[in-house]
Amino acid sequence: MDAIFLQFLNGLDKGGAYALIALGLTLVFGTLGVVNFAHGALFMLGAFCAVTLRKLLTLEMVATDPEKVTAWGTPLEIRTPYVEAWFGDFGAFMVDFSVPFSILLAIPVMLVIGVVMERGLIKHFYRRPHAEQILVTFGLAIVLQEIIKHYFGANPIPQPMPSAVGGAADIGAALGMDPNVIVYPWWRLIYFAFSVVVIGAVFAFLQFTTFGMVVRAGMADRETVGLIGIDIDKRFTAMFGLAAIVAGMAGVMYTPLLPPDYHLGMDFLVLSFVVVVVGGMGSLPGAVAAGFLLGILQSLASMTEIKAIIPGIDQIIIYLVAVIILLVRPRGLLGRRGVMES
């Protein structure tokens, strides 16, 4: 029972990442009608925002201490990051919390990238067949990841989490069970909470603001909204920017869990597409539900007890579920009728 609960927790953070990416994919698809294979690359770009910020923050100045010498007889070098030298303790705090701070960098960067991408490329593909949309965004994804590879190299770049939350939380004790049975890293809990907050914010934005209302109306019937005299294209572009921001933030926060490398996006993209299809193409709640569901299923399947019964199930469970869902319930869990069924 404890083991199941622990695996359940394990699934939450991964599920959070799937849900965030799938949410963005669905937003883009629901508004612009474009199947965006480059969405995983946006996740990856977000992760590299964190890498960049950390690189900038840890630029060091080197001073030599004339009084001390190292074991080799050379003067001892003292390396301090510039921010620490300038801001003292606050600088050290910034270096320590570089990953959460990166969100502040990622939001404007991803917004710009998203809007440029939409205006520059996606715009021309609204009315082209889905196959061509897939292909051109696939090409774009390759280009983006190769650019990252050129500047950051091919190796994963680990990002430390803030030391304050580096430890693990004794959840079992907090829930009145035996202590030290269910222990879970803080950062993973934070990631789960973060994804819930972001998802909630996106839904609230769509549900409770006028802007969101217009976007929802546009998703339901683009033409009529246009006839009323609203420039729906502009708002849809903004939604693409929003989707890019969501993917980017998901990427930033995921860096301590998985050192980012240039093909991070591709790895997550395939899974996220499966998530979208399982949830139901075009359904936002479906995407979120399927993201968490598949994340949890995946971690449950990697329990040794289950692997003993069906070897290798943890490797294929997500795809297997997708195949079954697509065959028995073609619209996905919460999909609407008639979306992409032609």
Next chain:
Amino acid sequence: MNKIFSMSRKDVLTFVIFSAVVLLMPIWLQPFGAAYPDLMQKFAIFGILAIGFNVLFGLTGYLSFGHAAFLGVGSYTAVWTFKLFSMNPIPALILAVIMAGLFALAIGYVSLRRSGIYFSILTLAFAQMSYNLAYSVLTPITNGETGLQLELQDPRVIDSAFGSTSDGSLPVSNLFGLVDMNGIPGFYFCAVFLIIGFFITQRIFASPFGMMLRAIKSNQTRMNYTGFNTRPYTLTAFVISGMFAGLAGGLMAVTDPLAGAERMQWTASGEIVLMTILGGVGTLIGPVVGAWLIKYFENIFSSFNESVLHNLFAFLPDGVEKFVVEITSMFVGEGWHLTLGLIFMLVVTFLPGGMMEGFRRIGSLFNRDGGDKAKPNEKTPAPAPAE
């Protein structure tokens, strides 16, 4: 039998020219610096792969993102045949094609229940499943990350029954003990299959079956309303194209007896799609041209490194030279995929018909200026990309 070989004059001409081009590769590739066996084998093998993919995507419009799985199955089967039975490539290829065909039958039977993007996702899911399994649970069959290789103590029952003895080194695949399957003979072996494959697709394109597939591409709903059950046709196309991929995988193992799981990864499937699109979907020759171009430029561009670039731009002033080298080095060598991605985006955006459509447009441009040589069917304007 007669009917199979009755071809229109244009088809015969295309076929003869194609065969000549393929067989004379070692000669006409000389000036391009590509006339060495390894690369030409790749040309032939990936040509087969692209041709086969085109039978599915070009004719029926079903975009499979999991074709690399069949390639992998073909490779594994061929290597296992080498290990267990004989180093002769013929049985290996036959088994590879059969296994890939069975695989395609199973996957196609399930995937083809859906169309459009759902079909793409389903094939992708199956391919990823095969890839993940090949890496993990199926390690006894696939040898996991190391890849399946030949070993000295392999049984090779048929070979040993004929009394071939091992001389202490790993055997090379050979045709009835006559020719070793590497170097130029290996290329010609692959080339023969490429030509056979081209002939088969040519026949499919011209047949009522091919017509049916094209009808499915243009309007499947109407086909269903007219009372056709389209699924047997799409399934046949899927299996045929899977068998082509299996053949290509088998040939890869013949020329280099090694099979690894990375051949099944979905980026490999993506590469097949790239080749076909770049050359021209739905045309006979386009996919082969696309495969050749990609493999050629991959080879050329990957070999460029900084020092080559410095030599190339040595005539420029120092600062400018550094800058130019810095910029170009992004696109060659390790960064060759960047160039590929850019070219691919440009092609999809401006020339959805691929290189073949480009040639046709250039051709019609000259014909309009220079007279009335254009054949009537080539004058039909290419579908303009929508804004």
